[in-house]
Amino acid sequence: MFLPLWLLLILLVPGAIAHAQTIYTIDSGDExxxxxxxxxxxxxxxxxxxDGTIxxxxxxxxxxxxxxxxxAQNRITNTLAQGFLRHPVVSLEVIHxxxxxxxxxxxxxxxxxxVSGMNILNAVALGGGFTYRADQDDIVILRGREDNRIKLPAAPNSIVLPGDIIRVTERYF
Structure with a gap:
């Protein structure tokens, strides 16, 4: 009782993509x-x-x-090891x-x-809560930079990442 490979891929790949979209990566504005x-x-x-550099x-x-x-820690370590230090030991943390x-x-x-661990509900609370016209079932997260931004549907418990743009749409009735 084996599933065909194409069916297995259809079932597993969306979960992997959704997980990959919640991994924090460094970008301009971080310290x-x-x-x-x-x-x-x-x-x-x-x-x-x-420009994304330090x-x-x-x-x-x-x-x-x-x-x-x-x-990033590995890249810094490798860069310092190329003629600057013999065996660099580097640690890295985001302070802002x-x-x-x-x-x-x-x-x-x-x-x-x-704030680490933030979700949509936390973000809405920071934004003063929903207006009376808010469609609480139609929230969108725009993730990434202008050149590779993706649009993700969001629920109240969806993870928010640094740099995300959250859009709460208006309901019509």
Missing amino acids: LRITVFEENDLTGDFPVGS TLPLAGKIELRDLTLQA FRPFYILGEVNDPGQYDY
């Missing part, structure tokens, strides 16, 4: 704390620039846009996430600071 063990001159807080002493610009924290935005039928739309 990172980089600690290089026993290298005080390389340790500090670094903003991610509009500028690290000795190493210069390092592209981190769209990398997970682990991948880029904001998220909530628009549409909320009482106070705008830009808000992101």
